[in-house]
Amino acid sequence: MATDKITPEEVEHVASLAKLALTEADKEAFTRQLDKIFGLVDTLDEVDTTNVKPTYTVTDLTTALRDDVAVPANETQKLLANAPETQENLIKVPAILNAEEEN
Amino acid sequence: MAISNFETTIGLEVHIELKTNSKAMSPSPVEYGAAPNQNTNVIDWGYPGVLPQANRGAIEAGMMAALALHADITPDLHWDRKNYFYPDNPKAYQITQQFEPIAKDGWLEIEVDGQKKRVGITEMHVEEDAGKNTHGTNGYSYVDLNRQGTPLIEIVGAPDLTSPDEAYAYLEALKETIQFTGISDVKMEEGSMRVDANISIRPIGSKQYGTKVELKNLNSFNYVRKGLLFEEQRQAKAYLAGETLKQQTRRYDETTGETILMRVKETADDYRYFPEPDLAPIHIDQPWINTVAQKLPEDAKTRRQRYVEELGLDTYDAEVLTQTLAMANFFDATVAEGANPKRASNYLMGDVNAFLNANHQDLEDTKLIPKHLADMIKLIDEDVISTKMAKQVFKAITDGQEPVQYVEDHNLKQLSDPAILLPMIEEVLDNNEQSVQDFLGGKERATKALIGPIMKATRGNANPNVVNDLLHQALEARR
Numbered sequence: 001m002a003t004d005k006i007t008p009e010e011v012e013h014v015a016s017l018a019k020l021a022l023t024e025a026d027k028e029a030f031t032r033q034l035d036k037i038f039g040l041v042d043t044l045d046e047v048d049t050t051n052v053k054p055t056y057t058v059t060d061l062t063t064a065l066r067d068d069v070a071v072p073a074n075e076t077q078k079l080l081a082n083a084p085e086t087q088e089n090l091i092k093v094p095a096i097l098n099a100e101e102e103n
Numbered sequence: 104m105a106i107s108n109f110e111t112t113i114g115l116e117v118h119i120e121l122k123t124n125s126k127a128m129s130p131s132p133v134e135y136g137a138a139p140n141q142n143t144n145v146i147d148w149g150y151p152g153v154l155p156q157a158n159r160g161a162i163e164a165g166m167m168a169a170l171a172l173h174a175d176i177t178p179d180l181h182w183d184r185k186n187y188f189y190p191d192n193p194k195a196y197q198i199t200q201q202f203e204p205i206a207k208d209g210w211l212e213i214e215v216d217g218q219k220k221r222v223g224i225t226e227m228h229v230e231e232d233a234g235k236n237t238h239g240t241n242g243y244s245y246v247d248l249n250r251q252g253t254p255l256i257e258i259v260g261a262p263d264l265t266s267p268d269e270a271y272a273y274l275e276a277l278k279e280t281i282q283f284t285g286i287s288d289v290k291m292e293e294g295s296m297r298v299d300a301n302i303s304i305r306p307i308g309s310k311q312y313g314t315k316v317e318l319k320n321l322n323s324f325n326y327v328r329k330g331l332l333f334e335e336q337r338q339a340k341a342y343l344a345g346e347t348l349k350q351q352t353r354r355y356d357e358t359t360g361e362t363i364l365m366r367v368k369e370t371a372d373d374y375r376y377f378p379e380p381d382l383a384p385i386h387i388d389q390p391w392i393n394t395v396a397q398k399l400p401e402d403a404k405t406r407r408q409r410y411v412e413e414l415g416l417d418t419y420d421a422e423v424l425t426q427t428l429a430m431a432n433f434f435d436a437t438v439a440e441g442a443n444p445k446r447a448s449n450y451l452m453g454d455v456n457a458f459l460n461a462n463h464q465d466l467e468d469t470k471l472i473p474k475h476l477a478d479m480i481k482l483i484d485e486d487v488i489s490t491k492m493a494k495q496v497f498k499a500i501t502d503g504q505e506p507v508q509y510v511e512d513h514n515l516k517q518l519s520d521p522a523i524l525l526p527m528i529e530e531v532l533d534n535n536e537q538s539v540q541d542f543l544g545g546k547e548r549a550t551k552a553l554i555g556p557i558m559k560a561t562r563g564n565a566n567p568n569v570v571n572d573l574l575h576q577a578l579e580a581r582r
Contacts, residue, residue: 013373061383088139088245093246094242
């Protein structure tokens with residue numbers, strides 16, 4: 001069910017947020033697919049959810065909290081082993097944005 | 104129309120790192136200054152299949168902040184995901200409280216030029232911090248995930264501030280309030296307190312707010328004030344030139360004192376917030392709030408009042424002692440060990456502060472303990488040592504030595520025994536006939552010329568009060 005809600009520009013925007021490089025063919029395909037998914041989601045709107053509490057979690061747990069006790073993992077080297085590149089125990093990554101972007 | 108025809112609206116968003124033992128969502132230690140990636144585990148790295156484990160301590164710290172800021176704690180809250188890609192955020196989302204903040208509707212009292220004002224706190228979120236990125240010059244960045252997952256509380260202030268000075272006062276008051284709850288060190292220089300500012304101006308009388316600008320990279324309270332002052336002027340000039348202001352994020356440049364436009368960032372929609380399915384909702388009932396409230400330390404304002412009204416300190420001393428929680432706690436402990444409050448206050452404000460400054464140390468990192476300071480003060484008050492001798496004893500107690508023992512070992516006790524002092528005094532009188540005659544002739548001042556040689560004879564160890572009494576007795580005896 002097509003809705004024509006999703007434009008190629010939106011696909012491009014979402015892809016840029018996710019740092020994905022898409023080809024023109026990808027863009028076209030994803031626009032079509034996402035539009036269909038939106039069509040499917042639209043069918044959910046047919047259900048009357050007045051007075052239904054939103055579901056935040058699928059377990060029955062409430063206030064499942066851990067006591068504030070520090071447990072060092074002591075496995076820095078093992079963790080770093082899975083990083084593509086490291087230097088002096090730091091993860092080395094391509095500088096994707098300029099320094100002014102830092103939060 | 105001039106710049107003075109505008110009114111300013113400022114709202115501050117402050118992030119504060121919570122000094123918990125472990126991280127918000129993992130049991131990794133929270134510790135400033137550890138080796139890179141030392142305090143990380145698979146949860147912090149966002150490894151596939153891991154589940155977050157929310158920290159009770161972070162929630163309780165958030166409740167403490169809420170209570171200290173008179174905010175209403177939300178009884179039923181859940182976590183949400185804020186999605187964004189950045190290398191310091193390996194999960195590609197931050198766990199926060201977008202839809203049900205831990206607390207709402209608080210306030211903070213500020214004072215500017217003697218005018219008191221209540222500033223609203225809109226809401227507060229407990230969330231997790233990101234890791235730290237260091238940008239290299241070679242096209243690479245270096246990521247340390249030690250900070251990743253450190254609990255934060257974000258305190259969103261209402262747009263109630265009308266000047267950069269009020270913003271400054273708000274930050275000082277907020278820092279003090281939070282520091283005295285004990286949940287954070289609130290140090291801008293270590294990043295445990297971070298400030299973003301929203302500012303807009305509008306012609307006086309206008310009902311609508313102007314277009315707001317967000318300021319970032321404000322690394323001290325002073326830079327906040329300067330950045331806001333610059334922005335007030337810049338916006339007013341733009342208005343007067345007939346320009347339309349755009350909603351944007353600007354960075355404060357410390358070297359020029361100006362604000363610079365940053366690239367347009369993601370908008371709220373782009374963060375694609377949604378409820379965090381990996382964590383259970385949290386219910387906060389009144390008994391839990393009461394338990395946390397009981398753990399809340401006495402706030403700075405109450406302490407100042409107590410110091411003045413119960414301990415007899417003056418207002419200035421009370422202000423200085425409550426500049427840090429560590430200092431105030433040390434003072435209270437010293438008084439509890441039996442020290443005279445005024446003398447304890449003088450030592451902390453004088454010698455102790457000078458020692459801390461000279462050694463670039465925080466009070467809690469020194470070997471000085473309240474009991475030793477109190478014992479030294481008692482030795483002074485009991486005339487066992489003079490304040491001059493106390494200088495030497497003070498050095499010893501800053502090195503962790505026990506003052507009573509130190510005085511014993513170094514033979515520092517003041518000489519107060521008349522059997523020893525009187526013969527010395529008589530000898531000085533014999534050698535200073537002229538001064539004795541002057542005194543007997545009615546010149547009280549003549550004693551000054553006599554006390555010097557007596558003190559010298561005792562190598563400065565004599566108790567000045569005892570010497571004075573004995574000297575007068577000896578002089579009268581020669582009448």
